[in-house]
Amino acid sequence: MHTSKAQRTSVLFFTNFPPPYTGHTVNNELVFGWLNDAQKKKINISNSKGRLQSTGLLRIGGIVSHIKKLIGLRKELNRRRYNCLYMTFSHSTLGFLKNYLTTLAARGKVDFIVGHIHTGSYSSLFRKNLLRPFTLSFVTGVDRFIFSSERMYAKCASYIQLNKKFVLENTLSKELLVSKEEVELKIRSRKKEDTFQLIYISNMIPSKGYKDLAKALVLLSGNSAIDFHATFIGGWMARSDELEFLSFLSENKLEKFVTVLGAISDRQALRRALMEAHVFILPTYYPTECQPVSIIEAMNAGNAIISTFHASIPEYVKTDVNGVLVEKMSPLQIRDAIVRLYDFQYWIECATGSRRVFEEKFYPDVVKLKFMDFLETLK
Incomplete structure (x- = not known):
């Protein structure tokens, strides 16, 4: 049986894996798999x-x-010759210096970085x-830079040559994948359901927009024509924030309209939450936002999306x-936007x-x- 070059290419992953479950750690696990x-x-x-941590902080222990x-990387590269070293690149100064040292350690020991x-x-670096x-x-020593969208590469086009660019969209794990038939049934069943189900899934960071959504729910709660329920899923940076x-929810009498679940690592539980929802809401202005995996997960489950003109989001929402x-x-x-999507026909079109x-x-x-084809190009 013929074996493609992609199937023969050896890859050493030197990067972060879950936990915690963030967009990029989940993506790394997927590509590895x-x-x-x-x-x-x-x-x-x-x-x-x-645990979730703030980015860019200088920690001696780190x-x-x-x-x-x-040191472990050098030992592994001395033990075996790999075709490709796969890394994830950071936008922080400390993260960049770590990436730079890693490329120096690997240079000449692998065929492609x-x-x-x-x-x-990333362009801020x-x-x-x-x-x-x-x-x-650093750019000279790296063979390929993978971006999640053309919009993200455009920010770096003045610094990274076109022939070093590769665009690979984010995706999701098989545990969260919903069949086309399941989504069609969900959409048909919407008319029988009384409560309009809204969901937010992301880390509970102010710039992800969870407070803006809560304020919107205060406004929405005054509309007696809409029976809604909102679920917030995501890990907290600090107990005081929670x-x-x-x-805030108590002071604004939102307890009966809102459920706050915290982080969910059980992928089946997350899948169920996405399937029970009708609209996914991520009003993010997170400074380093790229291509939120949570939006992709929500689209997979046939949810209409409310999000912002930010990062690469307008490319696919x-x-x-x-x-x-x-x-x-x-x-x-x-x-x-919630009121607009409450219209049954409009929601069907968007879902x-x-x-x-x-x-x-x-x-x-x-x-x-697309990724396997990319490995074919590493010659």
Whole structure:
């Protein structure tokens, strides 16, 4: 039987894997899973012990840990010759320096160095005076930069040559994948359901927009014509943030309209939550936002989308196609978008559009094939 070059390509993954479950750690796990056991190995460089952490903070322990990981990397590269070193690239100064040291450690020991970028702020690195002595050398030493969208590459086009660019959309795990038939049944069943189910899934960070959504729900609660329920799913950075949010809900008499679940690591539970929802809402203005995986997961389950004109989101969420885009930090526009989607026929059009966009751009087999074809180009 003929074996393609992609199936023969050996790849060493030197990156972060879950937990915690973030967009880029989940993506790393997915890409790793596409390759057969004989051609892959992972070195998990996560130092978070499964907890969410603020990015860009200088931690002595983290530096020491990374040096230990680099020693392990060198040992593995001396033990076996890999065709490709797969990394994820950071936009922070400390993260960049770690990436730079890693490429230096690997140079000459692998055939290709590939860096996957999951941040919308990567171009900011090239404008930092402190890093200018290193960025040109770094770009020269990296063979391919993987971006999640053309929009994200466009920000870096002045610094990274076109022939080093590869665009690979995010996708989702098979545990969350919903069949086309299930989505069609969900859409047909909507008319029988009394409560309009709204859902937010992301880390509970203010710039992800969860407070803006809560304020929109306060406005919506005054509309007696709409029977709604909103579910918030996501991990908290601090207990004080959670208590403040719960207090806000109580003060505004939203407890009967809202459920706050915290982080969910059970993929089947998350799948059920997405299938029970009708509208997914992520009013993000997160500074390093790129291509939120949670939106892709929601489209997969046939949810209409409400999100913002931010990062790469307008490339695949379009008003009147699969949802409604709103301005950042605009609770009133979020409320109006919910009211608009409450119209049954309009919701059907947008929910159907979401599933269509998912199948065309983000379906796991589509993205996997694109990545395997990419490995074929590493010659």
